Amino acid sequence: MADTMTEKSIEEINERIEDGSVRVVTADRMSEIVSELGAEEAAKEVDVVTTGTFGPMCSSGVFLNFGHADPPIKMQRVWLNDVEAYAGIAAVDAYLGATQLSEEKGLNYGGGYVIEDLVAGKPIDMRAAGYVTDCYPRKDLETTITLEDLNQAIMVNPRNAYQRYASATNSTDRTLYTYMGTLLPNYRNVNYSGAGALSPLYNDPDFETIGVGTRIFLCGAGGYVVGMGTQHDPIHRFGTLMVTGNLKEMNPEFLKGATFHGYGVTLYVGIGIPIPILNERMAKKTAISDADVVTDVIDYGVGRRERPVLRTVTYEELKSGMIELGGKEVPTSPLSSFFMANKVADELTSRIEQGEFFLSPQVERLSRDTVVKPMKQPELPLVKDVMIREVKTVDDRASIAEAAKLMMESQSTHIPVLSGDGKLAGMVTAWDISTAVAKRHEELSEIMTKKVITAGLEEPLELVIRKMERSNISALPVIDDERRVIGMVSSDEISKLIGKRKKWQWKLRI
Amino acid sequence: MKLLLRYPLPLDEMPYTAEVILETGAKINIDRATRDELIVDVPGDDVEHVAELFREKGVEVRKLLKLITWDEERCIHCGACISVCPTRVFTFNPSWNINLEEEKCVRCEICVKACPLSALACVE
Numbered sequence: 022m023a024d025t026m027t028e029k030s031i032e033e034i035n036e037r038i039e040d041g042s043v044r045v046v047t048a049d050r051m052s053e054i055v056s057e058l059g060a061e062e063a064a065k066e067v068d069v070v071t072t073g074t075f076g077p078m079c080s081s082g083v084f085l086n087f088g089h090a091d092p093p094i095k096m097q098r099v100w101l102n103d104v105e106a107y108a109g110i111a112a113v114d115a116y117l118g119a120t121q122l123s124e125e126k127g128l129n130y131g132g133g134y135v136i137e138d139l140v141a142g143k144p145i146d147m148r149a150a151g152y153v154t155d156c157y158p159r160k161d162l163e164t165t166i167t168l169e170d171l172n173q174a175i176m177v178n179p180r181n182a183y184q185r186y187a188s189a190t191n192s193t194d195r196t197l198y199t200y201m202g203t204l205l206p207n208y209r210n211v212n213y214s215g216a217g218a219l220s221p222l223y224n225d226p227d228f229e230t231i232g233v234g235t236r237i238f239l240c241g242a243g244g245y246v247v248g249m250g251t252q253h254d255p256i257h258r259f260g261t262l263m264v265t266g267n268l269k270e271m272n273p274e275f276l277k278g279a280t281f282h283g284y285g286v287t288l289y290v291g292i293g294i295p296i297p298i299l300n301e302r303m304a305k306k307t308a309i310s311d312a313d314v315v316t317d318v319i320d321y322g323v324g325r326r327e328r329p330v331l332r333t334v335t336y337e338e339l340k341s342g343m344i345e346l347g348g349k350e351v352p353t354s355p356l357s358s359f360f361m362a363n364k365v366a367d368e369l370t371s372r373i374e375q376g377e378f379f380l381s382p383q384v385e386r387l388s389r390d391t392v393v394k395p396m397k398q399p400e401l402p403l404v405k406d407v408m409i410r411e412v413k414t415v416d417d418r419a420s421i422a423e424a425a426k427l428m429m430e431s432q433s434t435h436i437p438v439l440s441g442d443g444k445l446a447g448m449v450t451a452w453d454i455s456t457a458v459a460k461r462h463e464e465l466s467e468i469m470t471k472k473v474i475t476a477g478l479e480e481p482l483e484l485v486i487r488k489m490e491r492s493n494i495s496a497l498p499v500i501d502d503e504r505r506v507i508g509m510v511s512s513d514e515i516s517k518l519i520g521k522r523k524k525w526q527w528k529l530r531i
Numbered sequence: 532m533k534l535l536l537r538y539p540l541p542l543d544e545m546p547y548t549a550e551v552i553l554e555t556g557a558k559i560n561i562d563r564a565t566r567d568e569l570i571v572d573v574p575g576d577d578v579e580h581v582a583e584l585f586r587e588k589g590v591e592v593r594k595l596l597k598l599i600t601w602d603e604e605r606c607i608h609c610g611a612c613i614s615v616c617p618t619r620v621f622t623f624n625p626s627w628n629i630n631l632e633e634e635k636c637v638r639c640e641i642c643v644k645a646c647p648l649s650a651l652a653c654v655e
């Protein structure tokens with residue numbers, strides 16, 4: 022079968038780039054071309070399909086070499102504009118990660134911004150600290166540097182260009198601020214990411230041309246694919262790439278520091294990958310459209326690793342601006358930029374057409390069977406491990422005096438209030454009772470909290486603690502699916518258990 | 532035109548808006564209210580008269596030409612602001628750059644937090 026196909030080599034395509042006869046189209050136009058001409062003709066007509074993506078890519082960063090100080094220092098720690106870079110590599114090398122936060126400004130400034138500022142040529146304040154050795158007598162230093170002053174600044178991004186990305190919504194009744202953006206309560210919006218039909222890896226899902234050594238466009242510079250990215254998950258079409266490029270050749274237009282409110286700092290990265298149309302098969306593969314790229318809508322209201330999938334959706338639907346969710350039309354927002362992704366693909370197209378960018382064959386194919394494993398961790402303590410099962414409850418028709426008496430007898434400051442059918446109707450605390458006395462209330466239903474924060478039997482304590490902190494409460498009822506009270510968890514019990522298990526604690530100073 | 536009204540006392544104790552509507556017969560729309568601040572939409576012809584009446588009652592009145600500012604240089608046209616805005620101020624143009632209809636804004640500030648590039652801000 023292969024011999025009946027048009028087969029081109031990368032060398033042939035590069036010759037056409039050289040002599041200016043190369044034919045390049047962006048990936049979004051390819052589906053039209055293939056449906057018009059058929060894959061065989063399209064493979065003859067088109068030499069290169071350009072793809073592009075421009076989105077928040079947290080797993081990004083740069084290796085920097087500062088040159089030696091005089092007297093020399095062996096940096097153990099280094100800060101750039103107050104953002105720490107990892108300095109545990111030789112004396113004056115460091116790796117600055119995009120999501121590292123500023124120690125002063127916290128979520129409003131961090132690694133992504135320092136990288137953008139470097140590329141924009143801005144001066145960066147540098148502080149370093151080390152320990153004294155015979156060859157490195159200096160203990161600390163302070164200076165100001167620009168990109169030009171560095172020997173090398175090499176971007177190495179461990180996980181970029183996700184083939185596709187899940188989209189996010191929120192079932193809870195409070196706004197969530199996530200790496201998937203602002204998620205309004207009660208499924209009121211859906212956010213998504215990724216470039217859809219323009220996505221580099223979606224146009225070469227079996228990695229026939231994109232592999233180790235593939236030359237790419239990275240933030241304005243020429244770059245390379247290092248290999249598969251971290252968390253590369255080809256089986257589920259969540260392939261990723263590790264990429265590299267020279268920061269000194271980058272253009273600030275194609276890389277931007279950014280903050281997701283309440284989540285932190287990231288870096289928007291522009292990546293363009295050319296796909297050589299070597300044969301009919303590649304013409305077919307690059308002919309995908311947004312309607313062919315399917316992803317999941319996931320409920321970020323669930324704070325666990327496995328979050329519920331509410332439905333599947335295509336990028337065509339997502340890009341229409343509205344999708345149907347639980348019988349309602351819900352507005353959608355992309356977090357990555359189609360405008361900029363197009364710009365990346367257009368820029369790559371014009372560089373190839375101008376003879377400024379040549380293709381390289383892959384040195385090695387990316388893995389097609391790597392699997393992504395969850396973190397190995399000790400068993401998680403759950404609500405059922407600490408909850409008190411003997412719970413005194415009070416009927417919602419009881420008097421305040423009765424509730425107060427029960428509190429005294431049971432030595433507990435939080436009492437669940439049940440409605441006639443035995444289901445949780447509210448909570449009453451010692452504080453509510455004292456307020457009631459002061460304000461001369463009579464009815465329990467007048468003073469109890471009706472919007473009760475509850476826990477489930479199988480909920481990790483870590484999440485219950487977050488709930489308690491957020492609402493400033495110290496105990497909450499554990500309920501079953503029918504809203505029947507089956508226990509109570511209190512912060513005292515939790516801290517006893519967690520205190521025994523946790524050997525260390527870390528606090529972010531912001 | 533939108534007016535920002537700052538009340539000397541908490542709103543619920545001051546039925547000024549109702550009074551002004553009665554006195555002027557103007558079709559005043561309340562876009563947004565907090566305890567001491569109100570954004571109202573007033574038909575063009577009535578603006579001067581309405582503003583004057585509010586001022587007479589001791590209410591601070593500011594004409595709002597723009598409720599939000601957009602730093603176009605910083606904007607990457609992602610669209611993160613689109614789905615969170617209750618009044619659909621943001622839309623995509625056919626070439627996927629963002630379009631603003633600022634006059635629809637009710638200054639809820641949600642988009643300010645939602646913009647990853649900090650390109651949006653509310654006019655003080």
Ligand code: SF4
Binds near residue numbers: 651
């Ligand atoms: S969220 Fe900010 S950067 Fe994105 S389109 Fe809106 S204004 Fe522009």
Ligand code: SF4
Binds near residue numbers: 617618640642
């Ligand atoms: S402040 Fe932003 S989100 Fe709110 S109405 Fe105005 S434009 Fe829309």
